[in-house]
Amino acid sequence: MGDSETIAQRHRQIFAPLTQMRWPFWATVIPLAILFSWSFFAFGWQYVWGLGVTGMGHPMSWAFYLVNFVFFIGISHAGTLISAILRITNAGWRTPITRAAEVVTVFALAAGPTNILFDLGRSIKFHWVAIHAQFRSPLLWDFTCIMTYFVTCVVFLYVLMIPDIALLRDHFPRRKWVYQLLSLEWRGTERQERILKKASTFLCIAVIPIAVSVHTVVSWVFGMQTQPMWHSTIFGPYFVAGAIYSGIAAIILVAAILRRVYHLEDYLHPIHFNNLGLLLLTMSLLWFYFTLAEYLTTFYGGGVDELAVFWSKMAGKYSPLFWLMVLFCFIIPFPILALKRTRTILGTSITSISVLIGMWLERYLIIIPTLSEPRLPYVRGAYMPSWVEWSMMAGLCAGFTLAIILFSKFFPVISIWETEKEEKKREIFQSESI
Numbered sequence: 001m002g003d004s005e006t007i008a009q010r011h012r013q014i015f016a017p018l019t020q021m022r023w024p025f026w027a028t029v030i031p032l033a034i035l036f037s038w039s040f041f042a043f044g045w046q047y048v049w050g051l052g053v054t055g056m057g058h059p060m061s062w063a064f065y066l067v068n069f070v071f072f073i074g075i076s077h078a079g080t081l082i083s084a085i086l087r088i089t090n091a092g093w094r095t096p097i098t099r100a101a102e103v104v105t106v107f108a109l110a111a112g113p114t115n116i117l118f119d120l121g122r123s124i125k126f127h128w129v130a131i132h133a134q135f136r137s138p139l140l141w142d143f144t145c146i147m148t149y150f151v152t153c154v155v156f157l158y159v160l161m162i163p164d165i166a167l168l169r170d171h172f173p174r175r176k177w178v179y180q181l182l183s184l185e186w187r188g189t190e191r192q193e194r195i196l197k198k199a200s201t202f203l204c205i206a207v208i209p210i211a212v213s214v215h216t217v218v219s220w221v222f223g224m225q226t227q228p229m230w231h232s233t234i235f236g237p238y239f240v241a242g243a244i245y246s247g248i249a250a251i252i253l254v255a256a257i258l259r260r261v262y263h264l265e266d267y268l269h270p271i272h273f274n275n276l277g278l279l280l281l282t283m284s285l286l287w288f289y290f291t292l293a294e295y296l297t298t299f300y301g302g303g304v305d306e307l308a309v310f311w312s313k314m315a316g317k318y319s320p321l322f323w324l325m326v327l328f329c330f331i332i333p334f335p336i337l338a339l340k341r342t343r344t345i346l347g348t349s350i351t352s353i354s355v356l357i358g359m360w361l362e363r364y365l366i367i368i369p370t371l372s373e374p375r376l377p378y379v380r381g382a383y384m385p386s387w388v389e390w391s392m393m394a395g396l397c398a399g400f401t402l403a404i405i406l407f408s409k410f411f412p413v414i415s416i417w418e419t420e421k422e423e424k425k426r427e428i429f430q431s432e433s434i
Contacts, residue, residue: 014412015171017262021409024261029405032398039395042388043118051121055385059374062367064389065119068396070363071246072112073146073218074239075356078247079105080153081211082279084204093275096267099415100258101251102157107403108250109150111396113143118392138220145217149210156203162186162196163417175410215243227370228305229298238290245283245329246359249352252276254404256349258413267414270345277348280355281337288330308373318369321361328358 046053056063079101086094117123133140166186169179186192219239222230232238252273259268295314298306313322333351336342368383407413 013263013266014414014416015168017408017413018168018172018410025405029402032402032405035398036395036402039392039398042391042395046118046388046392047123051119053386053388055383055389060368060371060383062119062371063383064385064393065115066367067360067363068393069112069115069119070218070239070366071360072108072115072396072400073215074243074246074359074363075250076105076108076112076149076153076247077211077215077240077243078245079103079108079251080156080207081105081244082248082251084156084207084211087200087204093271095418096264096269096414097251097255097272097276098418099161100255100413102153102160103404103407103413104247104250104254105153106150106157107400107407109146109153110403111400113146113150114396115392138217138224141217142221145210145214149207149214152203152207152210156200156207158182159196159199159203160415160418161411163188164412164415167416168411212240215239222366228303228309228373228375229294229370230366232294232297234290234294234297238294241283241286241290242359242362245280245287246356248276248280248283249355249359252280252348253352253356256345256352258408259345262408262413264414267419273345273348274340274343277337277343277351280333280348280351281343284330284333284337284355288334291326291329305373305375309369312369312373313365318365322365325358325361325365328354329362330358 054063083094083098083101083105086098117126120126129140129143135141162182162184163186165179166183166188169176169183172179216236216239219235223232223235225231255268255276256273258264295310298310312318332354336347336351372383
């Protein structure tokens with residue numbers, strides 16, 4: 001009887017966010033919805049009047065939209081990838097964070113490619129990418145990898161939610177018709193659990209190479225061109241490392257907010273943030289190494305065109321942003337994460353905010369300085385984003401946040417069945433030890 005009461009209490013605690021919609025919920029959702037709606041107006045304005053209402057022009061053909069595209073694809077990189085790796089290695093501490101990580105991946109993947117639609121003069125013609133496909137173009141490689149990754153991640157998230165959806169079906173009569181459809185008649189039989197285990201193992205193995213290929217191909221969109229400081233063989237691993245870096249930061253921040261807002265202290269413990277902080281520390285060192293290697297190689301090579309872009313970042317008009325990037329990506333995070341006493345929930349949350357700001361600046365500095373310093377000296381460019389681009393960026397961030405909040409109102413952010421499974425394993429291990 002005691003076990004039944006414990007299970008019921010656990011279910012009530014995890015199910016609570018699905019039913020509680022008090023004033024903080026509405027105070028958050030309504031402004032986000034307004035901001036998200038405003039971006040539709042901005043997009044309509046741009047669609048009617050053309051890309052001339054943005055700050056883009058010759059030679060600045062790529063700007064905020066491509067920066068945000070690379071940034072959100074980067075955020076999506078770590079969630080399912082880390083979840084899959086931790087599942088394969090059977091790391092028991094991963095259980096409470098995997099669902100949030102997978103959700104971040106799916107919604108970031110939905111947000112990132114949307115920027116491509118913004119960047120097109122006539123977004124309604126987007127289907128021509130499939131109709132008139134040219135696989136000689138890295139842009140089509142990018143489209144193919146992203147769509148494959150998106151479908152795989154959605155299936156990955158859904159398959160591992162089926163047992164929890166079945167619980168929701170039995171606990172929420174008013175929503176039963178939805179959960180009944182999504183649960184696929186899950187009853188927890190041995191055959192169903194065996195199929196689930198095989199499917200999850202296959203998806204975990206499949207998602208790792210797909211995830212790595214996605215940001216590698218994103219880097220090739222730049223690296224396959226002969227633009228200064230883009231045509232680099234290091235861009236593939238550099239982009240992958242940066243994507244995992246920003247992705248881990250996003251997971252930590254989302255987990256910390258969910259823990260605080262939904263009172264999940266019994267599930268998301270300091271050890272989870274400590275372990276994620278160690279991963280973030282490792283990636284900060286990798287980021288520093290790749291950044292140093294990239295800029296040192298450019299400087300030592302001494303190419304005229306490359307040095308023009310190099311010095312515009314180091315000591316020119318983009319230098320304030322460059323040194324802010326170094327501050328946010330390494331100088332602030334490294335000492336906080338290196339010390340165990342500061343690698344707390346608050347410490348990792350602060351470093352995550354710092355890393356996300358710094359990694360957005362990194363994407364900005366990869367794209368804008370190169371385009372503003374082309375080889376021909378008489379076409380130097382300058383870029384200042386317009387209200388349309390700021391509106392689209394704000395709406396995209398609002399939509400991403402809103403999607404996570406609404407998800408948490410329909411599905412548990414903690415994997416219940418996996419949590420119970422881990423607890424049973426722990427109890428069996430303890431009883432055998434005694």
